[in-house]
Amino acid sequence: MKKILSCIIAGFALVLMGCASGAKVSSSPAEIEAMDNLVSSRSFEITAQWARPMPSQALNSISNAGMLPNGSNASRVDINGNGSYLRVIGDVVKADLPFFGERQMSGGYDQQRTGIQFDGVPEDLQIEANSKTKGYTMRFSINNGTETFQVVAQLFPSRSSTFSIVSSHRAQIRYEGRLSEYVEEEE
Template identity: 35%
Template sequence: MKTQYIILLFIISIFTSCSSTKVSATPSQIAALDQLVENKSFVIESDWALPQTTNSLMALQNAGFFAAGDNASRINLIGNPNELKIIGDSITSKLPYYGEVQSTTGYSGSNSGINFEGELKDYRIEKNDDNSYSITFDARSNSENFDVIINLYPNLNSEMILKGTKRFPIRYTGHVSSISE
């Protein structure tokens, strides 16, 4: 009987501790994110690239291709210049790409990153129940179309998923800030 009480107490403590770890946003954080999205003037800098893990990437990992601390499914971008910038109806991006390319982009091979500059197409914003935003749009580089999904959170963290017509999808996590910062 005593062990049943101990087990019950243990289960209750697990559920209580899990429910108390939910982080809520402050009103100032929510207002700051609302302002960024409303103005359509922000830049996202990514800290991590999370490519789709494939046999090819696993082969590179097994061959020791990745830097210490990186692996086939998580690559540190801190210190590597990268950004996705939205100003009004225009977008620019300079993001490194890790993953499989299904079709070559040309003979030079000099542009292996995800670089586009131009007009946003089919731009949609949705505010979620947790005060985060989901932003979707289409973008075009010189030789490829991309579906872009961006999730922005009140603590100014970001998550982006880019799906290209010639590449496997890749996800980036980082943070969003105002252009003026």
């Protein structure tokens, strides 16, 4: 009985140590400096790769019917390659993102604008250093004429990013993507 109890306690201790000693991502001074320069330039974009919608029965039904892209499920949708972005250009923020989830309010009948889209000067744009991640936290709210969005983004020195959008008309959604310098395309 003592051996069994000792094995259980030892196993429990190993599990606790494993959880507490997870690999911490460290950033090099060069990555941190590049991140600082990128953010201070106020000319960057996050290219969204994954959408993380709030779980719902309707989304589960769509997933079970096989209507999501390959490799996706109801809680993580692959949006690589569809041009989804969140941009900061000076004092202006722009976004064109697909939306997966439920609407709480009607949003008009424009079939071309089913995703999250905005372009303008946000209210209360804040980009603050985050000492815990060595990156930045960006917050703002913006209105596109029919809907108001609250955005919170985490910008990491590894050039990965996550951001969440809370809408006045839709369920909350999160995105994951890659951070890069924004270079305006010449037409």
